[in-house]
Amino acid sequence: MSSQRSFQEMTPPRNNRPPPFEPINCCGESEDSFVDSPAKSTTNSLRIPVVTRTAGQSRSNSSLEQERNESYVKEENFNVQYEMTLRKYHSTDVPYIDSHCHTDFIFNMLHRKYPENHVGINDWVDKYPAAFPKSFAGFIANFIKPGLFVNDTESSEYDMEWILRELEESGLYIGTTWGCHPHQAETWWKKGTFWTTLDHILSNVSKYKVLAVGECGIDLHRCESSLESQKVVFDKHVALAYKHKLPLVVHCRNGKQGNSEDECLKILKEQMEKNHPFLKIHRHCYTENWSTAQRWLKQCPDVHFGFTGAVLSFNEGQIEAIRRIPLDRILLETDGPYFKPKCFERIAPSKVCLPGMAIATAERLAEIKNVPLEEILRATYNNARRVYQVPVF
Template sequence: MLFDTHAHLNAVQYDEDLQEVIQRAQDEGVSHIVVVGFDRPTIERAMELTEEYDFIYAAVGWHPVDAIDMTEEDLQWIKELASHPKVVAIGEMGLDYYWDKSPKEVQKEVFRKQIALAKEVKLPIIIHNRDATADIVQILKEENAAEVGGIMHCFSGSVEVAKQCIDMNFYISLGGPVTFKNAKKAKEVAKEIPLDRLLIETDCPYLTPHPFRGKRNEPSYVKYVAEQIAELKEITVEEVAKATTENAKKLFGISR
């Protein structure tokens, strides 16, 4: 029972062989997948996948890189989709200071609007953070995001920052980078953060874990993330799988 809490099976990289990719995930014990939409086309595709597969759920939101493109109509549309029974989170949202397509102030405004929306529809949020930790933590505090909580997706920060986020009702999600030899911070977080606050993900088709680094990622590879966390915590893979799956179900309100 593995739960991939962040996948982009709505990406063009899976246009040719999606059915095989999903079959491999099931063969490796992946019982649930959340497909994350972050603009019009990817949200539409995520919603289609929730209809096609009973174990696929959707998160809907607007990516900070594209914040400049988001309209009030888009925000209203996300709000409408939030009432769908298989939409389990709002996001991914946040700040990305690596790419400069959207000005920082626009990103912050779109981020705040989505937090407000999530509180209105009572769904957790999924946070994208690239080179923007201090501003993200500040906005989460100012907007009282703890009210809905959520996920620090593909967390790459320090143990100290992880603890701050946990204090604000967030789970720490680890992906492929925790398997990289040089990923000191991610490994420390895996060791130090309690199992009841951890989640696992692939962020596929990106951030492929060792030993497939450099190739396309897919949900079946989430087991390598679980194995690495188990090794670092000196517990069994089964314990990691059970705990992270239970954490995800609790957060997303999935009973089965």
């Protein structure tokens, strides 16, 4: 048996279940009730419970025990599969970048659960090394909740000190983007302090490691902000991107209220006619079909499409878009803490996607495009550096 540590051993065990590679005791059974399973990972022997039947045992009880036993087999098989998957991720030397995540949201989720142990990205890397493969080169953090960075008397969330400390202490911050998410538009669209602060941040590229404007856009799915406020906020963000010669991160989500793609493209067209069409655009968290992608490619000659862990559950229409979008127009992102890949579920806090997990999205993209994982990692790494014009701060 290999002396290497398993990925489970590299991280604290989950409180609500035993470590996956330890014998699972059921209904008070002792460890004598377990035998070695023929299935093995490269680092662990897996063990499953033996179900014994006594004379006269009812068939219904036997069925229940069989069902329970089968569930354990599935559990252990899953453990083998995810261990092998993670070892594959950690074996590659090709660098990759998470081009879109929200470290402030990740901090809020982790800090609520573990207030003394999760201060920022350096702590997460130390506590969950299996979630950060060795070729992970860093991430671009999106700050899209103005209450965090606008010193407004009505906001209790202001904490620019935390942001600046993070940027100073961790080299994994490749850069940042700043803006107002559509969900926040109604609150901030008429506040002069927001627009003044945003313009100030975008003017101080080195201090704030600014790479782009946004994410911003139109959300017609479940958004409490009015369409009017969203359109005004998005239009002003586009204007700021042109003013500061920065890329634009665009959020579009369709819903019962209408087609957000139509609204976004209309505003972009007007701004492009006033300026120029070659604005670098990161169409964030793309989940639409090939037909919609064609509209973006036709109108915006420098648009790139970001894909998250949502690709793991795409339908055929969405998969076709991935197949047909050129590889040099694809960006890798997590949108962390959202869209956590299942293979990482047991090596980090539940429902929290960390930036290093973007590699799971890359693997799915590789499967769809029928190319090696390394080709996706290399291409998206180069794409992110080109789109965001990544400098050395």
